[in-house]
Amino acid sequence: MRTQTFALKKILPIVPSYLFVGIAYGILMSEAGFSPLWTLLSSVIVYAGSLQIIMVTLLTSGAPLYLVAVTSFFVNARHIFYGLGMIERFRGQKLRFPYMALTVTDETYSVLCSMGPCPEGVSPKDADFYVLLFSQLTWIAASVAGALLAGSLPVDLTGIDFSATAFFVTVCVDQWRKSSSHLPAIAGAVSAVAFYFLLGPEDFLLPALSASLIVLLLLKDRALLQKRRDRA
Amino acid sequence: MNNGYTLAVILIAAAMTALTRILPHLAFSRRAELPQTVSYLGESLPAAIMVILVAYCLRSIDFAAYPSGIPETISVLVVVLLQFTLKKTFLSIVAGTAVYMILIRTAFPLL
Structure with missing residues (x-):
C-alpha cells in the first residue's frame, strides 16, 4: 500500500468533524x-479549531491583544500534554x-495515537507526516469553503458536530481494549467528573488534565513494576 | 474592519498556539535519552487525555433541563457498542452521529 493512501485511510474518521467544524468556522x-x-490565514498558521472559533468573538469585540495572547495560551495549553x-x-x-510539531491537534493527536502498525512498504515516519499534512489540508479546504459558501448552504446539518465526540469515543474504546492497564483511563474519567462538578463546564479541562498527570506520576513506580512483571 | 488589528490578532494567536505545541519538544528533544518519567507519561497520558476530551466535547449538556443529555448518552452508547463489537471506526462514527442527528429532530426535538 502506498504511504499516502494509508495516511488518507487513517484520517478518514476525523474528516466528518473537520469538514463540519471547518465549514461552520468559515461561515462564522x-x-x-x-x-x-x-x-485562510488563520487555518494555515493558527490551525486550532476551538481557538479559531473563539477568535471570531475576540476580533469582533476588539479584544486587547494581551487578552488574545492569554486566551490563546490557555485554550491550547492541552497541546503541551500531546x-x-x-x-x-x-x-x-x-x-x-x-x-x-505544529500540526498536532486534538484530532490528529488521536489519529496518531490510534494508528497501529503500518502495513508492509509503508514507512511509519512518512505516514505520520502525511497524516498531519492531509488533515491540515482538509481543515483549510473546509474552512475556506465555509467562508465562500456562507449564506448559501441549503441543508440543516445541526448535530453533525457530534462526529467529533463519536471519534474520541472510538479512540477511547480502542485504547481500553488494547492497553494492559486501565488506570490512565480511569484517572482521566475520575478527574474529568470531579473537576466538572467542582469548577463547571467551561473551566474543568486544564485542572482535569493536570490532576490526571499528577495521579499518573504518583502511580508511576507501580505501573513500571507491573510492566516489568508482565514482561518477565 | 481594521486590517492591522485583525492581522495582529491572528499572528498572536498563531504564536501562542505554536508555543503550546513546541514547549515539550524544546524542553526534552535535545536529550539523547528521554527521562524515564517523560516516556512513561508519553505512554500513559493518551488514555487519560482521550477520556477527558470526550467529557470536554459533552460539556454543554444541561443535565438539569430537558432533554438532560439523553440523546448524547444514547448516541455515545451506540458508538461504544459498535466499536467494541464491529471495530469499524468510520462506521461507529457515522452511525453514532446519524443516531444523534435523528434523535434531536424526532424523539428529543430542541424547542
Missing part, C-alpha cells in the same frame, strides 16, 4: 465580515519536524 468568519483570506507523547515519535523527522 464571513458573517462577521471578514474576507475569506483571513479565514507534545509530551510525540517527542520520541517525531525524532529523526529532520526538516519535517517543525511542521509536524
Whole structure:
C-alpha cells in the first residue's frame, strides 16, 4: 500500500468533524465580515479549531491583544500534554519536524495515537507526516469553503458536530481494549467528573488534565513494576 | 474592519498556539535519552487525555433541563457498542452521529 493512501485511510474518521467544524468556522468568519483570506490565514498558521472559533468573538469585540495572547495560551495549553507523547515519535523527522510539531491537534493527536502498525512498504515516519499534512489540508479546504459558501448552504446539518465526540469515543474504546492497564483511563474519567462538578463546564479541562498527570506520576513506580512483571 | 488589528490578532494567536505545541519538544528533544518519567507519561497520558476530551466535547449538556443529555448518552452508547463489537471506526462514527442527528429532530426535538 502506498504511504499516502494509508495516511488518507487513517484520517478518514476525523474528516466528518473537520469538514463540519471547518465549514461552520468559515461561515462564522464571513458573517462577521471578514474576507475569506483571513479565514485562510488563520487555518494555515493558527490551525486550532476551538481557538479559531473563539477568535471570531475576540476580533469582533476588539479584544486587547494581551487578552488574545492569554486566551490563546490557555485554550491550547492541552497541546503541551500531546507534545509530551510525540517527542520520541517525531525524532529523526529532520526538516519535517517543525511542521509536524505544529500540526498536532486534538484530532490528529488521536489519529496518531490510534494508528497501529503500518502495513508492509509503508514507512511509519512518512505516514505520520502525511497524516498531519492531509488533515491540515482538509481543515483549510473546509474552512475556506465555509467562508465562500456562507449564506448559501441549503441543508440543516445541526448535530453533525457530534462526529467529533463519536471519534474520541472510538479512540477511547480502542485504547481500553488494547492497553494492559486501565488506570490512565480511569484517572482521566475520575478527574474529568470531579473537576466538572467542582469548577463547571467551561473551566474543568486544564485542572482535569493536570490532576490526571499528577495521579499518573504518583502511580508511576507501580505501573513500571507491573510492566516489568508482565514482561518477565 | 481594521486590517492591522485583525492581522495582529491572528499572528498572536498563531504564536501562542505554536508555543503550546513546541514547549515539550524544546524542553526534552535535545536529550539523547528521554527521562524515564517523560516516556512513561508519553505512554500513559493518551488514555487519560482521550477520556477527558470526550467529557470536554459533552460539556454543554444541561443535565438539569430537558432533554438532560439523553440523546448524547444514547448516541455515545451506540458508538461504544459498535466499536467494541464491529471495530469499524468510520462506521461507529457515522452511525453514532446519524443516531444523534435523528434523535434531536424526532424523539428529543430542541424547542
